[in-house]
Amino acid sequence: MSVKAKYQPVLDLGEKLNVQNGDVKEEGGILKIKGTTKDQYEKNLLWDKIKEIGGQNPSDLQADIKVADTSVYHRHTVKSGESLSKIAKLYYNDPMKYKQIFEANTHILKNPDLIQPGQVLAIPNL
Template sequence: MSAKSKYQPVLELGEKLNIQDGNVSEENGVLKIKGTAKTQYEKNILWDKIKEIGGQNPSDIKANISVADESVYHRHTVKSGETLGKIAKHYYGNPSKYHDIFKANSDILKNPDLIYPDQELIIPNL
């Protein structure tokens, strides 16, 4: 199995995330990928997929993924039924980090219990 075939789910995820300036090549059984993710969160998702397939230190892939917007961890569009606690748990693994999200969005949020679908929230770097 070629490295490109093995890591096809990573390439598909890159397309889904709309990774910019992408470049993929295979040389001597090593897949080389390069591109720019919108945020650190999206870069982390790609690395998680690489590790899921190749283990913690895969030797058959070299990835050079940069981040276009380092000022935020991610930008999140609120969906119906979400709370800041649920959003914090998703991004940070800890619902009590909702305070950090609330503070980062104090220009549009006046109450941490009142968020609405389609609002775009900044998920700050911690």
């Protein structure tokens, strides 16, 4: 199996995330990938997929992944049935960090218990 075939799920995820300025080369059994994600959350998704396939420090892959918007961790569009604590658990694995999400969005939220589907919330860097 070629190293590119091995990491195809990473390349597929990059396409799904619409990674910009992407480039993929295979040289001497090492896959070299680069590109720019929208935010840190998407970069982390790519790295999680890389580690899932190649382990903590893959020797057959070199990745140079940049982040376009470092002002936030992610921008989340609220779906029906979500709460700030559910969103905090998704991104931070800690529902109590809902307060940080609320504070980062007081320009559109007046009450942490009243969020609406379709609202785009900034998920702050912690």
